[in-house]
Amino acid sequence: MVTFEPDLAAALARLDEQGLRRHLRAAEEIGPTRLVLDGKGYLNFASNDYLGLAQHPRVRAAAKAAIDQFGVGSGASRLVTGSHRLHAELEAEIAGWKRVPRALAFSSGYATALGTIPALAGPRDLIILDKLAHACLIDGARLSGAEMRVFPHQNLDRLEALLEANARLGNGRNVLVVTESVFSMDGDRADLKALVDLKDRYGARLLVDEAHAAGVFGGAGEGLISLLGLQDRVELQMGTLSKALGVCGGYLAGSATLVDYLVNRARSFIYSTAPPPALAAAALAAIRVAEAPEGAQLRQRLWTNVDELRKAVGSWAPPEPASAIVPLKLGLEKDALAASAALRNAGIWIPAIRYPTVAKGTARLRVTVSAAHSPAMIAGLGRVLRTILPDPGRAPLEITK
Numbered sequence: 001m002v003t004f005e006p007d008l009a010a011a012l013a014r015l016d017e018q019g020l021r022r023h024l025r026a027a028e029e030i031g032p033t034r035l036v037l038d039g040k041g042y043l044n045f046a047s048n049d050y051l052g053l054a055q056h057p058r059v060r061a062a063a064k065a066a067i068d069q070f071g072v073g074s075g076a077s078r079l080v081t082g083s084h085r086l087h088a089e090l091e092a093e094i095a096g097w098k099r100v101p102r103a104l105a106f107s108s109g110y111a112t113a114l115g116t117i118p119a120l121a122g123p124r125d126l127i128i129l130d131k132l133a134h135a136c137l138i139d140g141a142r143l144s145g146a147e148m149r150v151f152p153h154q155n156l157d158r159l160e161a162l163l164e165a166n167a168r169l170g171n172g173r174n175v176l177v178v179t180e181s182v183f184s185m186d187g188d189r190a191d192l193k194a195l196v197d198l199k200d201r202y203g204a205r206l207l208v209d210e211a212h213a214a215g216v217f218g219g220a221g222e223g224l225i226s227l228l229g230l231q232d233r234v235e236l237q238m239g240t241l242s243k244a245l246g247v248c249g250g251y252l253a254g255s256a257t258l259v260d261y262l263v264n265r266a267r268s269f270i271y272s273t274a275p276p277p278a279l280a281a282a283a284l285a286a287i288r289v290a291e292a293p294e295g296a297q298l299r300q301r302l303w304t305n306v307d308e309l310r311k312a313v314g315s316w317a318p319p320e321p322a323s324a325i326v327p328l329k330l331g332l333e334k335d336a337l338a339a340s341a342a343l344r345n346a347g348i349w350i351p352a353i354r355y356p357t358v359a360k361g362t363a364r365l366r367v368t369v370s371a372a373h374s375p376a377m378i379a380g381l382g383r384v385l386r387t388i389l390p391d392p393g394r395a396p397l398e399i400t401k
């Protein structure tokens, strides 16, 4: 037997040297505002549970009631032993929330991208992605075998140049444009109206991942596409049930024909066991909270918290309050690691986000704010950040982006 451990150990040692090695920590408690990791308690500013719904009494009760009634595991794919009525109810709720005819639930957002993109694009097609598109969107595009092109983040002139160059080829291949509506590591928002106009002009299709917008934007938390009234012009609305909704799973929303097609062609849907009905019940309850006046109140608290944090960090915050994600870009991997360690010593959990999650030299603290944070928690974070962030006026760090 060939032993490969020395190679793996050497690769890990290199990651260590570069400040890029990752470790799992034992978590005894994971709440929207508090973590207990390796026996120590921290204020949590790293979760995507933007509304605190992972702990919501109605969401918990829905999951428990469904477990008592239906058990835990599903046993097989929905195409093999039947599609549970709770999945159908969840999908109808998602479709109504997104104001499109149909939706299809997957076991995760990641699985949604991996199933959907290769179902719709193949080796003869072209996929054009925003440079900062999430890893699952890139992996889905790679898996499809389509030609891939990337435009610089939010640079629609460059996107247009790519669309134009493809049109000149005149080969009539399908073109899929892929973006997020709120970018996961930068917290900025795509210009969806301009994107939609552009892809329509070139006859391309558009997939928009609303992972960090659903639950957070819109009167019912429906996300940016529907808020902007673009639901009839975005062919593929993708999202996750695991962030603002506080549960687990992903979805693709769009036309009835699209959903029927994905049931037949999305391999991560076909060849994977159905998510537990209890997760569908929990997600259904979470969407109903997000749609209700309570959801609007939670979003109001969330925005108040975002504003307070932005005030506390001054010019370190991005110029526009675009989302619940506030990136503090430190640049060098070691600076981000040092800042994260200083926060940890002060009892605050904000990991350093580094390559390959973000580009080299753009390491950052990615602060995520939740409606569940109290004003005192936000003020406490602000006090600690002011002591550890370099004065932006006096000590410029090497920020390459």
Ligand SMILES: *Cc1c(COP(=O)(O)O)cnc(C)c1O
Residues within 6 Å of the ligand: 108, 109, 110, 111, 134, 136, 180, 184, 209, 211, 212, 240, 241, 242, 248, 249, 250
């Ligand atoms: C988290 C995330 C996903 C993956 O969703 P999961 O349900 O966690 O698998 C997809 N896209 C974006 C932009 C994300 O941030």
